[in-house]
Amino acid sequence: MSLLTKLASLGAAGLMLLSVPLDTAAPQNDVDGTLFLVNRQWMVTESYEPSDLRQAEVPGSVRQMRDEAASALEEMFAACKEETGVTLISVSGYRAYVRQYNIYHRKLRSVKGNEAKAQEYVAPPGASEHQLGLAMDIGQRNKPHLNDKFADTPGGKWAQENCWRFGFILRYGKEWEEVTGYKYESWHFRYVGKEKAKEIHEANIPYETWMIGYRTKLLERLMSD
Numbered sequence: 001m002s003l004l005t006k007l008a009s010l011g012a013a014g015l016m017l018l019s020v021p022l023d024t025a026a027p028q029n030d031v032d033g034t035l036f037l038v039n040r041q042w043m044v045t046e047s048y049e050p051s052d053l054r055q056a057e058v059p060g061s062v063r064q065m066r067d068e069a070a071s072a073l074e075e076m077f078a079a080c081k082e083e084t085g086v087t088l089i090s091v092s093g094y095r096a097y098v099r100q101y102n103i104y105h106r107k108l109r110s111v112k113g114n115e116a117k118a119q120e121y122v123a124p125p126g127a128s129e130h131q132l133g134l135a136m137d138i139g140q141r142n143k144p145h146l147n148d149k150f151a152d153t154p155g156g157k158w159a160q161e162n163c164w165r166f167g168f169i170l171r172y173g174k175e176w177e178e179v180t181g182y183k184y185e186s187w188h189f190r191y192v193g194k195e196k197a198k199e200i201h202e203a204n205i206p207y208e209t210w211m212i213g214y215r216t217k218l219l220e221r222l223m224s225d
């Protein structure tokens, strides 16, 4: 089998290996999967819009996510309610490119055009996981949210400890600012699927770092075939 045939037989994973230098921690181009890595280096195109968005049936606002992630969110919020009595709320889910563009430029104006300052918290358009429909900013009902205080609420604590059971990871951890390029965000959760979320949770490493190992394994599998 030729290398190209092998890569093609790997489907999305093969595409990923073809499309980026092999020595880089890089995204899959697997846009319909749940592992797509987005950050300031690996941006999503302006035209990308998930095809299976729906409203998650949870309390809160901006509840749109991809179907699989929405189901996982519903399961997670229900479990939190059942286990702790606390009601989690959605604060911000899917954002189209143009919406991220507006949010970013509003932030940029508020810090007088200082891009580094603006990007501490707000991703430039194309660099936000919210455009994937796989990220949700979570709050606790009647508590302050979208700031560090969420981490100290019972709901925030529960979410950090238990999100992996439902396929989510805390994407921008406290010790990971150098790697992720984002300040600690106790409220931002990313869906990757249950199996991978468990792995990443147990490894306790940033998604970028985990992706290097994942890519290496794919490559080894490819070479051993």
Ligand SMILES: [Zn+2]
Pocket: 130, 135, 136, 137, 187, 188, 189
């Ligand atoms: Zn977020």
